[in-house]
Amino acid sequence: MxxxxxxxxxxxxARAEITRAxxxxxxxxxxxxADLIAGGFLREVEDQPRESxxxxxxxxxxxxxxxxxxIGVKLTDERxxxxxxxxAGTHLCEAHRPTPGHRKGTDEMVADIAALIERLLADSGVxxxxxxAVGLGVPGMVDHxxxxxxxxxxxxxxxxxxxxxxESELGRPVEVDNDTNMLTLAELWFGAGRExxxxxxxxxxxxxxxxxxxxxxxxxxxxxxxxxxxxxxxQLDGALCRCGQRGCLEAYLADYALxxxxxxxxxxxxxxxxxxxxxxETLYLRAKAGDTGAATIFRRAGRYLxxxxxxxxxxFDPTLIILSGQRMRYDYLYADEVLAEMQRLIxxxxxxxxRVEIHAWGDDAWARGAAALALAAxxxxxxxxx
Amino acid sequence: MxxxxxxxxxxxxARAEITRAxxxxxxxxxxxxADLIAGGFLREVEDQPRESxxxxxxxxxxxxxxxxxxIGVKLTDERxxxxxxxxAGTHLCEAHRPTPGHRKGTDEMVADIAALIERLLADSGVxxxxxxAVGLGVPGMVDHxxxxxxxxxxxxxxxxxxxxxxESELGRPVEVDNDTNMLTLAELWFGAGRExxxxxxxxxxxxxxxxxxxxxxxxxxxxxxxxxxxxxxxQLDGALCRCGQRGCLEAYLADYALxxxxxxxxxxxxxxxxxxxxxxETLYLRAKAGDTGAATIFRRAGRYLxxxxxxxxxxFDPTLIILSGQRMRYDYLYADEVLAEMQRLIxxxxxxxxRVEIHAWGDDAWARGAAALALAAxxxxxxxxx
Numbered sequence: 001m002x003x004x005x006x007x008x009x010x011x012x013x014a015r016a017e018i019t020r021a022x023x024x025x026x027x028x029x030x031x032x033x034a035d036l037i038a039g040g041f042l043r044e045v046e047d048q049p050r051e052s053x054x055x056x057x058x059x060x061x062x063x064x065x066x067x068x069x070x071i072g073v074k075l076t077d078e079r080x081x082x083x084x085x086x087x088a089g090t091h092l093c094e095a096h097r098p099t100p101g102h103r104k105g106t107d108e109m110v111a112d113i114a115a116l117i118e119r120l121l122a123d124s125g126v127x128x129x130x131x132x133a134v135g136l137g138v139p140g141m142v143d144h145x146x147x148x149x150x151x152x153x154x155x156x157x158x159x160x161x162x163x164x165x166x167e168s169e170l171g172r173p174v175e176v177d178n179d180t181n182m183l184t185l186a187e188l189w190f191g192a193g194r195e196x197x198x199x200x201x202x203x204x205x206x207x208x209x210x211x212x213x214x215x216x217x218x219x220x221x222x223x224x225x226x227x228x229x230x231x232x233x234x235q236l237d238g239a240l241c242r243c244g245q246r247g248c249l250e251a252y253l254a255d256y257a258l259x260x261x262x263x264x265x266x267x268x269x270x271x272x273x274x275x276x277x278x279x280x281e282t283l284y285l286r287a288k289a290g291d292t293g294a295a296t297i298f299r300r301a302g303r304y305l306x307x308x309x310x311x312x313x314x315x316f317d318p319t320l321i322i323l324s325g326q327r328m329r330y331d332y333l334y335a336d337e338v339l340a341e342m343q344r345l346i347x348x349x350x351x352x353x354x355r356v357e358i359h360a361w362g363d364d365a366w367a368r369g370a371a372a373l374a375l376a377a378x379x380x381x382x383x384x385x386x
Numbered sequence: 387m388x389x390x391x392x393x394x395x396x397x398x399x400a401r402a403e404i405t406r407a408x409x410x411x412x413x414x415x416x417x418x419x420a421d422l423i424a425g426g427f428l429r430e431v432e433d434q435p436r437e438s439x440x441x442x443x444x445x446x447x448x449x450x451x452x453x454x455x456x457i458g459v460k461l462t463d464e465r466x467x468x469x470x471x472x473x474a475g476t477h478l479c480e481a482h483r484p485t486p487g488h489r490k491g492t493d494e495m496v497a498d499i500a501a502l503i504e505r506l507l508a509d510s511g512v513x514x515x516x517x518x519a520v521g522l523g524v525p526g527m528v529d530h531x532x533x534x535x536x537x538x539x540x541x542x543x544x545x546x547x548x549x550x551x552x553e554s555e556l557g558r559p560v561e562v563d564n565d566t567n568m569l570t571l572a573e574l575w576f577g578a579g580r581e582x583x584x585x586x587x588x589x590x591x592x593x594x595x596x597x598x599x600x601x602x603x604x605x606x607x608x609x610x611x612x613x614x615x616x617x618x619x620x621q622l623d624g625a626l627c628r629c630g631q632r633g634c635l636e637a638y639l640a641d642y643a644l645x646x647x648x649x650x651x652x653x654x655x656x657x658x659x660x661x662x663x664x665x666x667e668t669l670y671l672r673a674k675a676g677d678t679g680a681a682t683i684f685r686r687a688g689r690y691l692x693x694x695x696x697x698x699x700x701x702f703d704p705t706l707i708i709l710s711g712q713r714m715r716y717d718y719l720y721a722d723e724v725l726a727e728m729q730r731l732i733x734x735x736x737x738x739x740x741r742v743e744i745h746a747w748g749d750d751a752w753a754r755g756a757a758a759l760a761l762a763a764x765x766x767x768x769x770x771x772x
Contacts, residue, residue, distance in 0.1 A: 141733060150736050159736050198608035210701075214608065221703030222584035222600065223737075228700040231733040233693045235621055243733050247693075307619045307633075314614040315701065317607030347527060347617040347629050350536050350545050351609075
């Protein structure tokens with residue numbers, strides 16, 4: 001399993017490199033890779049020729065992409081997105097489905113997801129039977145072990161056994177996790193994780209999320225439900241959060257927080273039917289055009305982002321923070337002044353502050369993270385059965 | 387090393403239990419314990435007779451306490467404390483030394499520590515040569531790897547290579563770490579760690595500190611300088627912290643934060659010469675006697691403690707939080723209403739909130755943690771040399 005994960009994480013890897021990276025004997029590496037090749041999980045390929053050009057090109061190993069397919073699904077309050085990937089995590093096909101913005105009951109949510117998957121499969125020509133697992137990323141508090149959603153801004157009910165309900169609807173294995181954990185898993189497997197063993201991911205969309213990788217493993221908190229950065233309190237008795245509490249970081253930074261001030265800045269009734277996304281787009285254009293009220297909304301959000309990031313640095317001391325999510329299109333949020341403010345808010349120990357990278361991926365990246373989780377589950381099942 | 391650590395952590399352990407706990411073969415356990423016995427690190431003792439009383443009593447292993455001595459030192463701005471322990475971590479002797487409350491230069495600090503250690507050794511009749519290592523717990527930002535203090539409220543200078551200076555002064559190996567990490571290490575080795583693989587320690591004294599144990603290991607942050615809970619920001623542009631920034635949790639909760647409001651409540655000049663500790667004692671008695679101004683200071687501090695703890699739960703999701711430090715004598719800080727407020731501030735996922743335990747140990751517990759760090763270093767050195 002470790003050998004397989006290493007090859008998938010690396011894209012391709014030579015046996016000598018596997019031996020070195022995992023600290024196992026050449027004999028163990030050869031035996032493990034032979035089993036994985038026989039089981040149809042890995043295959044040999046010619047590696048890049050060496051610069052010297054001497055001798056025959058060395059042989060490397062890579063994942064057999066056709067061994068299984070998985071589906072990753074990402075939910076937001078405006079649309080559902082799904083991707084189909086092969087066993088190597090390569091994107092094959094995607095589908096989207098707009099959805100009404102109200103909080104949904106479990107039945108409505110499950111029907112939405114099933115319809116989306118049906119279209120994705122129809123578009124790609126892959127049958128449901130060929131799908132190893134479906135991974136689902138849900139904003140909110142999700143217990144990955146049990147597949148239960150304790151609370152989500154998208155669901156009208158609490159403590160929903162979403163995995164069980166979806167498995168019974170689809171007849172395929174389902175994995176459910178917090179959506180930011182899934183995006184972090186996508187970074188670990190296919191992005192920043194290839195270069196970094198420790199990093200944090202902070203996302204800003206309809207909410208504020210966080211994922212953390214420690215020693216190349218996803219850390220979900222001691223009991224599996226930590227990293228709720230969006231619901232850490234940054235002001236006693238502060239702004240109202242959609243979780244029902246006051247002073248959460250999210251209540252100063254997320255879409256809905258900006259949208260409720262946007263109504264004031266744009267002089268529109270707050271019960272406007274425009275979506276938060278469209279409202280923020282208008283607000284952003286106004287700010288760019290020099291509107292003071294609009295600009296101050298983004299500026300304050302930027303200061304709270306700086307505060308949240310400073311707290312992440314103070315507690316987790318990462319070398320790298322990845323900022324992600326659709327809202328990263330608004331450059332106010334990662335302007336030089338935001339990063340400078342973050343640095344000011346960190347109790348300096350003389351070192352450089354952590355590197356901050358902006359990955360403004362779309363919903364597909366999130367869905368790809370969900371696919372990564374489904375891949376992990378499928379791999380474990382296939383390898384255990386092999 | 388793992389076998390030795392397991393025996394020390396357990397107090398005493400049978401070979402079968404070691405085999406089970408570490409997942410090693412009985413043969414490996416027998417070989418490792420034989421080496422440790424031959425090296426003078428472990429010894430056999432008769433274990434408690436079995437309840438059934440049949441057969442001869444089973445044999446267990448325990449640490450040879452006389453194998454080495456270590457010293458642990460804890461610094462505060464009012465006194466220095468030191469303990470001498472044996473190789474099993476048992477407290478043998480202690481010494482204290484009052485010190486003026488101003489920030490000190492490195493030379494003054496080192497002279498203070500050397501004088502304290504001299505008295506401790508004189509009192510105990512142990513020679514400096516018999517001391518395996520000295521562990522030093524310092525409040526502030528400490529790089530344990532290099533033994534450098536980047537910032538401490540006790541030092542007038544920044545980036546002090548305290549370990550190197552002390553080693554040259556004492557002629558013995560020195561380990562330096564953040565003091566709350568050391569207290570957490572004491573819990574891991576001699577306290578809560580015997581029952582819990584994951585827990586958080588939050589301390590309130592001259593500052594607010596945090597330590598975290600994940601899978602029975604101390605987590606210091608990805609780069610070794612995280613867990614600075616006291617300097618996470620809980621209000622943008624908030625109260626002034628002694629680190630020079632605004633809105634740190636510590637600035638609402640630590641001794642100095644309460645003391646500066648105490649001057650107002652007690653109607654005394656704020657440049658009063660009374661120590662913060664004495665001022666807080668007076669304030670506490672007034673609050674107990676029904677003084678509204680005094681009571682509201684503790685009540686607000688309690689609410690900020692609740693907020694800080696809620697943030698710890700939201701991010702790290704521990705099963706157990708240990709509250710420690712001298713200030714835990716003030717029951718306002720852990721009154722039922724504080725714990726109830728903590729629970730209200732956590733986005734509920736339907737589970738019970740984490741257990742909160744109060745360990746109102748004195749400075750000796752902190753020093754004992756410093757001794758634990760010195761023990762770890764001494765053990766590693768002796769075992770490597772053996």
